[in-house]
Amino acid sequence: MAKYLNEHNSAETVNARMGNNTNPRLRQVMGSLVAHLHAFIKDVEPTEQEWGVAIEFLTRTGQICSQSRQEFILLSDVLGVSMLVDAINHRRPSGATESTVYGPFHVDGAPERQMGDSINLDGLGELCLYEGRVLDLDGKPIADAYIDVWSDNEEGFYDVQQPDIQPPFNNRGIFRTGADGRYFFRGIKPVSYPIPDDGPVGQMLEKLGRHPYRPAHMHFLCGAPGYDRVCTHIFVTGDRYIESDAVFGVKDSLIVDFVPVQDGDVKWKAEFDFVLDKV
Template sequence: MSGYFEESKSVEVVNGRMGTDVPERLATVMRALVAHLHAFVKDVELTEEEWGKAIEFLTSTGQICSGERQEFILLSDVLGVSMLVDAIQNRKPKGATPSTVFGPFHVEGAPERPMGFDISLDGKGERCLFEGRILDIDGTPIEGAVIDVWSDNAEGFYDVQQPDIQPKWNNRGVFKTGPDGRYWFYGIKPVSYPIPDDGPVGQMLGHIGRHPFRPAHTHFRVVAEGYKPLITHTFVAGDPYLEGDTVFGVKGDLIVDFVQEDEGERTGEWTARFDFVLV
């Protein structure tokens, strides 16, 4: 479409400038983006000052990003976009383990450990045994499933947030199942923690009256040949932030009863049992 820009036909004019050889999916996404963005601006009658503030916010969000920190992921998470994309792309049959947000603290290359290894390298926190099985939708154990696990430490920080304090790979590890599909390893009972709120996203949450906390959880990525990869968490039952998770990541089927042992050599320690069901 040719023509000069006018408020009444802003979407048509902007989308009319798109080339004819643009890949179909890219053209679809960009046309919709322009349409929704222009509709938003018209709906709230955005002022020049407000748009300037938005540009400042996005600029500062990019400037605080680094190899260890991804502020745009946090922004996507707290706006519920990460969970919405996840929900759309990971619709599953009944009985399959739900997925949830990947989060900004995963690190590739964690060492593979033998079953029964203790991934808490700093020795802090309440010791917990994580155990269960990796199954298919029919309940058959999956051999050779690779389980990548990571969590915060007893103070609520991931190792990459405290590289000079925590040992490298603290509360991280990779495990591979045998013929019985079973996994078991030691770590700590995770604790709730705030997402990094010293940057633009934290300031935004403060302005709109929201807290930055996530309920206690442990991250899992489970991959097996022939199955769709699973990215999920297990959450500690009874955590006060379950219904107010700042990134909207909690699903009822992922809440786990952490049981404190009251007899034997593991008295006082915790056990979290959970079976992961892949599609």
């Protein structure tokens, strides 16, 4: 092994500097990172000015991060990495409900509500009845399953984005199934909305000719004792962004027909069954 780095031995020379007592998993991860990063550099051959722009982009990405905003997660999302990591870590048998990205707007401590209650506290938006069952892979109902749900409001904002406008826990709630595994609650028909695009990631999307929008969706976190929980969305059929989700979260099995109904104040109905795999 050469002592000094050159264009041809760069990755090998860097990785050879790792100490003998380096954690094996860290050695594997960093070794692969260095190898792929150096291969990328050799492939695109950036100018020094271009590499400076890349460093400046990463610097600005870090600088805009705060307790309420994580631009690096946003970067991971729009590059499809978040969904790839999710897919690798949540491989499920055929028939089990597919997962998708967790997203930044889940809140711990949402109130547990009575089955059939409305999660819509501000009275805005078109009311929708959500219903279905929680089942195992054999089609049997799962009792005492929890369904943690959250969505944006009619303007495309989550309550945590508008703490002075929306009531706490607006469009959020937790429900638990009975022996029949059935759930039903009222929320609003969600709307599409843009991810934060006023920072480096948004500027990158614009340069790439990509929009920042997510198609309309309702979030679900569903689990039960003895079963593997699933974090997923259901998406509104026909949404204009369904095939170009900015964070690549859509899967065919999660696209649901929101059917128009006339039942008092309820204007829509969405049915979806969750199928859980045992731990």
